[in-house]
Amino acid sequence: MSEILKIEDMFVSYSDGTKALQGVRLAVQRGQRVGLIGPNGAGKTSLLLAIMRGVPFTGRVVVDGVELSRRTTDKVRSRCGMTFQDPDDQLFMPTLLDDVAFGPLNQGCHADIAETRAREVIAVVGLSGLENRCAHHLSGGQKRNATLATILSMEIKLLLLDEPGANLDARSRRRLIDILRLRDEAMLLATHDLGMVAELCQRVIVLDGGHVVVDDTCDVLNDSALLARYGLM
Amino acid sequence: MHHSYVDRFSQGDSPVHRLDARVKLAAVIAYTIVLISFNQYVVAALAPLTIAPLAMLWFGRVPVWFALRRVLLLCPFIAMLCLLSPLYDRGLQHVAFGPWRLDVTGGWLTATSIAVKFTLGLLALTVLTCTTPFPLLLEAMRKLRLPKLLVMQLGFLYRYIFVLIDQALRIRRGRDFRGAARAPTRRRLSAVGGMIGSLFVRTIERSERIYVAMCARGYSGEPHSLSQLRCRPIDGLFLAATGVYLVACRWLGPAVFF
Numbered sequence: 001m002s003e004i005l006k007i008e009d010m011f012v013s014y015s016d017g018t019k020a021l022q023g024v025r026l027a028v029q030r031g032q033r034v035g036l037i038g039p040n041g042a043g044k045t046s047l048l049l050a051i052m053r054g055v056p057f058t059g060r061v062v063v064d065g066v067e068l069s070r071r072t073t074d075k076v077r078s079r080c081g082m083t084f085q086d087p088d089d090q091l092f093m094p095t096l097l098d099d100v101a102f103g104p105l106n107q108g109c110h111a112d113i114a115e116t117r118a119r120e121v122i123a124v125v126g127l128s129g130l131e132n133r134c135a136h137h138l139s140g141g142q143k144r145n146a147t148l149a150t151i152l153s154m155e156i157k158l159l160l161l162d163e164p165g166a167n168l169d170a171r172s173r174r175r176l177i178d179i180l181r182l183r184d185e186a187m188l189l190a191t192h193d194l195g196m197v198a199e200l201c202q203r204v205i206v207l208d209g210g211h212v213v214v215d216d217t218c219d220v221l222n223d224s225a226l227l228a229r230y231g232l233m
Numbered sequence: 234m235h236h237s238y239v240d241r242f243s244q245g246d247s248p249v250h251r252l253d254a255r256v257k258l259a260a261v262i263a264y265t266i267v268l269i270s271f272n273q274y275v276v277a278a279l280a281p282l283t284i285a286p287l288a289m290l291w292f293g294r295v296p297v298w299f300a301l302r303r304v305l306l307l308c309p310f311i312a313m314l315c316l317l318s319p320l321y322d323r324g325l326q327h328v329a330f331g332p333w334r335l336d337v338t339g340g341w342l343t344a345t346s347i348a349v350k351f352t353l354g355l356l357a358l359t360v361l362t363c364t365t366p367f368p369l370l371l372e373a374m375r376k377l378r379l380p381k382l383l384v385m386q387l388g389f390l391y392r393y394i395f396v397l398i399d400q401a402l403r404i405r406r407g408r409d410f411r412g413a414a415r416a417p418t419r420r421r422l423s424a425v426g427g428m429i430g431s432l433f434v435r436t437i438e439r440s441e442r443i444y445v446a447m448c449a450r451g452y453s454g455e456p457h458s459l460s461q462l463r464c465r466p467i468d469g470l471f472l473a474a475t476g477v478y479l480v481a482c483r484w485l486g487p488a489v490f491f
Contacts, residue, residue, distance in 0.1 A: 049445065052445065052448070052449045054445035054448070054449070073448075074451070074453065077448060077449055077450075077451060078451055080449070081449070081450070082446075082449045084442060084446055086439075086442070088393075088396050088439075089439060089442040089443050089446050090443075090446045091392075092388075092389065092392055092393075092443055092446065092447065093388070093392075093458065094367060094368030094371055094372075094388055094391065094392065094458075095368045097459060098368065098458045098459055101457075101458070101459050102447075102450055102452075102457065102458075103450035103451055105457035105458070105459075106450060106451030106452055106453065106457060107451055111459055111460065114459065115459050118459075132366075132368070132461075134240075134367070134368065134391075134392070135392065136392070136395050136396070150450065151450070154450065154451075
């Protein structure tokens with residue numbers, strides 16, 4: 001199994017002096033689903049953003065054999081899909097259909113193919129019939145599913161999911177897990193939902209204070225002392 | 234404020250709703266050009282131009298009171314201009330109402346003309362926005378080759394203005410729930426300053442996140458979207474009829490209609 005993502009010595013600092021990530025090293029194999037957990041402010045979102053070059057960082061990031069740099073940003077972004085914590089940040093097009101087709105069209109898909117794919121993915125996430133709705137006409141759960149649809153419609157190899165289950169009711173959460181379980185892409189799932197990580201992921205990375213403190217199988221989720229130490233229970 | 238305030242009636246089904254958005258937009262642009270092409274002292278000749286927006290409101294099943302309320306809401310923007318006109322233009326003009334003739338200053342005629350043009354222009358815009366879903370309107374703008382940046386900004390404005398308003402309302406609720414009403418005026422004002430600042434910072438942060446989200450899905454400066462507009466023969470007929478009507482209004486005068 002080859003690596004789809006490799007991160008070496010990643011440091012992320014914000015202008016106010018906050019050190020979000022301090023020397024993170026990790027690798028994700030193709031098709032592997034990895035849970036990224038940690039207390040608030042541990043650096044989970046910063047890590048995902050840095051992989052998409054959404055925040056300035058130092059260190060080395062290699063996605064699908066392409067080293068991330070200013071020159072290769074577009075190439076790397078075309079291989080990753082990221083959902084954001086707040087769906088309103090991600091749904092910016094006038095209609096749901098336009099939003100889901102936005103990525104494929106930017107990847108050079110023909111309009112007809114993009115539309116067909118968008119409609120298929122909208123059906124997969126259970127939003128059929130809402131294609132021409134504007135984002136502000138969708139409920140919180142529907143918006144959350146719509147954000148997932150926006151990246152599932154693209155041809156990508158790595159899913160970066162930031163709190164995908166936040167604010168979802170039990171039924172929607174179950175549906176989300178079922179959808180993600182069927183995906184072949186590698187996945188980095190940043191969440192506080194340990195149940196979701198246990199069901200979906202083969203591996204868990206615990207971040208704390210910008211450091212990777214645990215990188216192990218999902219068995220660590222049964223270690224109450226460890227979870228308590230890092231404020232996860 | 235709820236999005237239904239802007240979107241109200243636009244999802245309806247009427248002959249006007251079914252017209253192609255491009256045709257409606259082109260008709261409103263042509264109507265506005267004809268409207269503003271009249272001389273500043275012309276008032277009576279504008280009368281035939283009231284027929285189109287009122288008829289479209291009726292055919293589009295949009296209540297006239299709703300359209301007029303919108304006009305009233307935006308009146309303050311034009312009121313100052315109207316009120317100042319009589320002060321600047323004091324030259325006498327001869328006005329005839331059938332057999333009656335009277336002299337009024339040009340300023341009053343200008344003020345009346347501005348008010349009538351403003352009302353009619355806004356009525357036409359209201360017809361357009363109340364009978365066309367905003368996403369289709371944006372697409373029509375793109376198809377009619379309006380500046381891409383402008384269309385994109387309008388799209389973002391439509392998408393995020395309600396998010397922003399909701400955020401402002403939540404901040405205000407947060408303030409009110411902590412007894413802001415009992416606070417002295419100075420502290421209340423200082424809280425308002427903080428709220429505006431907080432909203433501004435949150436808006437900038439959100440815009441940055443949106444841009445990252447766009448880039449993450451391959452945006453490179455060229456907006457793409459799927460086309461949903463279809464032109465039918467009835468649309469061509471409507472456009473031709475609008476052209477004839479506007480030519481008659483502009484060059485043949487009120488006598489043709491009344």
